[in-house]
Every structure is written in C-alpha cells, then in structure tokens.
Amino acid sequence: MIEAKKLRKSYNEKVILDISSLKIEQSQIVSICGPSGAGKTTLLSILGTLMAADNLEHRSLKLLNQDVTKMSLNYLAEFRNNHLGFIFQFHELLYEFNVIENIIIPGLIANKEKKLLLKKATEILDILNIGNLKFNNPKNISGGEKQRVAVARSLINSPSIIFADEPSGNLDAKNADELHKLFFRLRDEFGQTFVIVTHNEKLSKISDKILKLVDGKIQTN
Numbered sequence: 001m002i003e004a005k006k007l008r009k010s011y012n013e014k015v016i017l018d019i020s021s022l023k024i025e026q027s028q029i030v031s032i033c034g035p036s037g038a039g040k041t042t043l044l045s046i047l048g049t050l051m052a053a054d055n056l057e058h059r060s061l062k063l064l065n066q067d068v069t070k071m072s073l074n075y076l077a078e079f080r081n082n083h084l085g086f087i088f089q090f091h092e093l094l095y096e097f098n099v100i101e102n103i104i105i106p107g108l109i110a111n112k113e114k115k116l117l118l119k120k121a122t123e124i125l126d127i128l129n130i131g132n133l134k135f136n137n138p139k140n141i142s143g144g145e146k147q148r149v150a151v152a153r154s155l156i157n158s159p160s161i162i163f164a165d166e167p168s169g170n171l172d173a174k175n176a177d178e179l180h181k182l183f184f185r186l187r188d189e190f191g192q193t194f195v196i197v198t199h200n201e202k203l204s205k206i207s208d209k210i211l212k213l214v215d216g217k218i219q220t221n
Contacts, residue, residue, distance in 0.1 A: 001026040001193050002161065003062040007053045009042055009216075017042045017053075017216040024209065026160075029187055029194045031204040034213035040197045041165055043213065047195060048163040049080050064160055081110050085154030085192075089166040091146045093138040093153075100125070100134040103153045110157055117156065124152045128182065144175035151182065155190075164196040168203070176200060 002024040009017040017039040024030050032040045045051035046061070049068050053059060061068050064083060068076060085106075093102050103124070104117040125131040128148045133141055138149060147167060154162050164183075168176035180203045183194050196203065204210050212219045 001028075001064065002047060002195070004047065004060065006056045006059045007043075007046055007061065008056055008059075009039075009046065009051070009053050015216060017046070019043065019218060022211070022218070024193060024195065026193055027187055027191045028208040029183060030196065030209045030211060031207040032195065032197045032211045032213065033199070033204050034219075038213040039216040040213050042216075043211075044163055044165055044195065044197050048084060048086060048161075049076055050086075078110075081106055082157055083160050085157070085159035085162040087147075087150050087154050087162065087164040087167045089169045091138070091150045093146060093149060095137060095139045098135050098137055099130075099141070099149050102138060102149060103156055106153060107156045112157075121152065121156060124155050128152055144171055144178070147171060147175070147179055148182075151179070151186075155186070158190075159192065161193045161195065164194065164198075166197055166199065168198070168200055177202070180206070 002022070004019060004022040007017065007019040007022070008015060032043060034040055042051065046053050053061070059069060066079070068079065071079060100118060100121050103121040104114065107117040108114065122131065122134060125134050128151065130145055130148050133145060138146055141149070168179050171179060180200070183196070186192055187194060198204060
C-alpha cells in the first residue's frame with residue numbers, strides 16, 4: 001500500500017527527516033507520534049505527495065504500487081485527487097460554500113458529475129450522522145461537526161489512503177474519541193488506510209501501527 005525507501009528532507013543543509021525504509025499495509029490505521037519538531041508533519045506531507053523528499057539516489061515512494069517520485073506534476077495531482085484523502089487540524093472549510101458544497105469540491109475537481117456527487121455526499125453525511133447539516137454554512141456548526149464535514153470531504157472520491165494531521169487536536173475528549181471510533185468504522189467498512197499524525201495517546205495505543213519519530217528518524221525500540 002505504502003512503501004518508501006531513502007526519504008530524506010533537508011533545509012539549508014540541515015537534515016530534518018531521514019527515513020531509510022517504511023512500509024504500511026492496506027487497511028492499517030497508523031499513528032505517527034513524537035515530540036514537536038520531530039518531523040511528523042514533514043513525513044505525512046511527503047507520504048501524501050504534498051511535499052517532495054530530497055532527490056537521493058535509490059529514493060522511492062510507492063503508493064498503490066506506483067512510484068509517485070517518477071510521476072509528472074500533472075499526473076501526480078490527478079493521482080492525489082483520485083486516490084488520496086486529507087484531513088487537517090483546522091478543517092480548511094470554505095465559508096463561502098455550504099456543508100455539502102464543501103464536501104463535493106474534490107469530486108468537481110476530478111470532473112465527476114455534480115448530481116452523483118451530491119447523492120454520494122448526502123449518503124456520507126448520513127453515515128456520519130450529520131445529514132441534517134448539509135445546507136448549513138460551516139461557520140455556524142460546532143468544531144466536532146466541522147471535523148466530520150472535513151472527513152466527509154476526504155471520502156468523496158473514495159480514496160484508498162487518508163492522511164490526517166492532528167485531526168482531533170482542536171476537539172474535546174468526547175468528540176476526539178468519537179472521531180477516532182469513526183476512523184476505525186470507516187476502515188472496517190471501506191478498507192481504507194489511515195495515516196495519522198497525532199499527540200493523542202489513546203488513539204496511538206489502539207492503532208494498528210505506531211511510527212515514533214525522534215529527531216527525524218523512526219525510533220525502532
């Protein structure tokens with residue numbers, strides 16, 4: 001599902017991430033943990049193709065058996081939109097659109113039929129128990145509800161892998177627990193893989209795999 005070799009990222013000749021090898025299997029929920037500044041978001045951004053690693057010899061990053069380091073920028077953008085989903089800590093919802101319009105934006109970018117997208121978005125909202133909010137403006141709903149809308153948006157193109165950066169960082173304990181349970185439910189129902197940067201110990205403990213980063217490297221002990 002995800003297989004990487006020789007992923008390094010440096011700024012001004014300072015190495016901030018150095019991963020010799022990494023493998024994540026299909027339908028795993030993987031937590032990336034570690035102290036602030038350890039390189040967690042950098043690793044997530046590289047695995048999610050939002051950032052390129054240094055161009056080292058023998059570098060590779062295979063997602064769904066395709067080496068994304070060899071893709072053109074246009075093909076990579078298409079691949080990302082069709083196969084990868086993203087959930088961010090601060091939701092990144094657009095207040096000029098209502099809830100369901102926010103959700104279907106990735107599908108519109110992929111040139112999918114709007115009518116079908118609206119139908120699918122409605123189904124996803126019902127699964128997430130927020131179907132009553134589809135015509136609301138995101139600024140008028142709670143933080144937990146905003147994050148569920150962000151989850152719905154990440155699902156609209158049926159991605160194989162979902163990358164999440166501190167998705168429960170701004171939620172209270174109850175909403176955080178509900179969001180984490182939702183990830184496992186989605187994994188079980190749809191077979192998706194979740195790669196999650198988190199400081200939440202409860203989530204990391206129940207994850208299928210933990211990648212603990214220290215000074216840009218995966219700690220093996």
